[in-house]
Amino acid sequence: MAFSKLFPRALTVVRGGGDLASGVIYRLYRAGFPVIVTELEKPLLVRRTVSYGEAVYAGEISIEDITARRVETISEAKAALANDVIPVLVDPAGEAITALKPAVVVDGRMAKVNIDTLIDDAPLVVALGPGFDAGVDCHAVIETNRGHHLGRVIWRGKAESDTGTPGNIQGMTHSRILRAPKDGFVISHAAIGDTLETGALIAQVDDVMLVAPFAGILRGMIHEHVQVSAGMKIGDLDPRAQRENCFTISDKSLAIGGGVLEAVFSALQIRPFLLG
Numbered sequence: 001m002a003f004s005k006l007f008p009r010a011l012t013v014v015r016g017g018g019d020l021a022s023g024v025i026y027r028l029y030r031a032g033f034p035v036i037v038t039e040l041e042k043p044l045l046v047r048r049t050v051s052y053g054e055a056v057y058a059g060e061i062s063i064e065d066i067t068a069r070r071v072e073t074i075s076e077a078k079a080a081l082a083n084d085v086i087p088v089l090v091d092p093a094g095e096a097i098t099a100l101k102p103a104v105v106v107d108g109r110m111a112k113v114n115i116d117t118l119i120d121d122a123p124l125v126v127a128l129g130p131g132f133d134a135g136v137d138c139h140a141v142i143e144t145n146r147g148h149h150l151g152r153v154i155w156r157g158k159a160e161s162d163t164g165t166p167g168n169i170q171g172m173t174h175s176r177i178l179r180a181p182k183d184g185f186v187i188s189h190a191a192i193g194d195t196l197e198t199g200a201l202i203a204q205v206d207d208v209m210l211v212a213p214f215a216g217i218l219r220g221m222i223h224e225h226v227q228v229s230a231g232m233k234i235g236d237l238d239p240r241a242q243r244e245n246c247f248t249i250s251d252k253s254l255a256i257g258g259g260v261l262e263a264v265f266s267a268l269q270i271r272p273f274l275l276g
Contacts, residue, residue: 006032010264010273012104013038013097015117017053017088018045019220020128020144021108022063023253024260025052025086028106029066031261034081036100037068038091046220046236049192049247055088057223064249074099097121103273104264107138112162123269126260130159139267142259144252151255153263176216178235180228181208187224193246194218202235214239219246 010033014025017037029035043053052068054061060069068086071077074096077087089096094116097105105122109115113131119138127137129144134154141154145163166177180186184206190196196212203210203221205228220236228234238245264270 005034007274008034010034010104010270011036011100011102012106012264013094013100013102013122014106014108015094016107016109017043017051017055017068018108018110019047019050019250020110020253020256021106022050022052023249023255023257024106024108024128025068025257026064026066026249027254027257027261028264029086033104033264035086036077036081036096036102037086037088038094038096039088040092041090042223042226044222044226046222046233047192047246048220048223050249050253052086053088056090057225063247094121103270106260107132110144123273124264124267126263128256128260130162133158140263142256142263144256146252150252151259153259153266175213176237176239177233178202178210178221178237180205180230180232180234181210182206182230184228185224186222186226186228186234188221190218190221192218192221193243195241195243196237202237205234210235212237217241217243217246 012033012035014037017039025035039053039056043056045051048054055068055070068088071087080087102122104124107117107127114137125138126140128142132138132141134141135156141159143149143152143159145160186203188203189201195217198215200212216237216239219238222234
């Protein structure tokens with residue numbers, strides 16, 4: 001399905017193609033913005049079936065009628081945009097920002113610290129979640145913690161600190177997050193979308209097996225090419241019996257995407273890119 005580019009001059013670079021950033025990418029693209037995504041050489045994606053960054057591994061991925069494709073150069077990225085495809089460029093240092101001079105940069109990497117984003121990266125710089133100070137290292141921060149303020153645009157100050165507790169789904173918090181028991185590589189024994197009973201084998205890291213702590217659906221699993229470290233999040237088990245949730249963008253991601261859209265449409269410095 002093709003989407004018209006209502007704002008062709010308002011090029012947006014989204015750094016990170018994980019599940020939360022993908023809600024932003026989806027909202028921006030549906031609203032008519034040309035979007036280019038930058039990612040790591042080996043993205044640390046868990047909810048891969050709803051992450052446009054998965055194109056780095058798969059070459060191409062379609063999520064809710066929007067297709068993203070891995071590209072190798074800026075020229076290829078521009079060609080993909082012209083063909084109604086979101087380009088995903090391996091560019092961990094963000095070098096494409098200097099070359100493209102976008103109107104908007106969104107730091108959606110969810111590192112919980114500011115790695116290298118600067119307020120001067122674009123006329124409008126938006127960052128997701130904790131680790132950023134709006135008015136100092138970006139223009140706006142979007143709240144990513146669940147609760148009353150989820151998706152709110154912060155123009156001065158910081159988002160709430162990371163709680164360290166995963167969202168509560170039917171009483172499950174920490175238990176639904178699968179973590180690496182040791183350093184190594186993950187070998188999957190179940191696919192995202194599989195229904196698993198308690199005790200079912202999900203994956204292993206070297207010789208250590210990971211089994212389902214409760215009955216549910218496997219919602220996420222890190223790619224086998226990623227070298228993981230002990231304690232690192234590698235999977236997500238959902239107690240709800242709703243397989244479609246594994247393949248559609250979440251309410252949280254869409255709320256955050258809505259916050260980014262509000263920031264873009266309300267930022268005065270972006271008006272020339274929207275109306276010109």
